[in-house]
Amino acid sequence: MTDTGKARLETQLAELESRLSRIERDLDEPHDPDSSERAVQMEDDESLEAQARLVTREIASTRRALDRIDSGEYGICVECGEEISAERLEARPEAALCIACARKV
Template identity: 40%
Template sequence: MTRSSSKHLQQREAKYRQILVHRQQQLQTRLEKIEVDFQQPRNRDGDDRAVERNNDEVLEELGETGQKELFAIEAALDRMEEGAFGLCVKCGSAISDERLDVVPHTPFCQSCARSLQPR
């Protein structure tokens, strides 16, 4: 590996580490707010309680989605520590910057991600 390609890889990793850590912090803040909301006393009025239950269902779904993304981000950061970030976990090919720009925590290249989608 040449010096310039090694420096490029370091810069690339630093770029995505910053993006991942920032998103991780955003998700942790959101999940904490959701948890606080769940701990709030509920309204005694039946109609208001029904609305609160509906809101709770939405918050729960957002929390679950956030948890999944948080786990994916943590896995991506682990791959960075192992020196495997940016490589597809299925085929070992490099994941394009274009794909990482859209989904920085992705463990799959475009081809493998397509092959995993239900038809």
């Protein structure tokens, strides 16, 4: 992987961490004591919690991709050991699976 590709993953990681931080701040905001507003806020919290879980998974995937770069294993499918296509890595630089293995999951 080129330094540009690694920089892209590092930028992606920073953006994801920033997004997670904003979500966590939103979740930490106190709820309105008005019971009619509280129900809406609880629904919003559920949505934010789902977003936080998704972003946390994306952060983990991006970190694993950076680890694979450092170990020289980036671009190799962790399932079958075949090379991951450049097109797939361009679209999803954190991809750990080739298209064939990803379809099996």
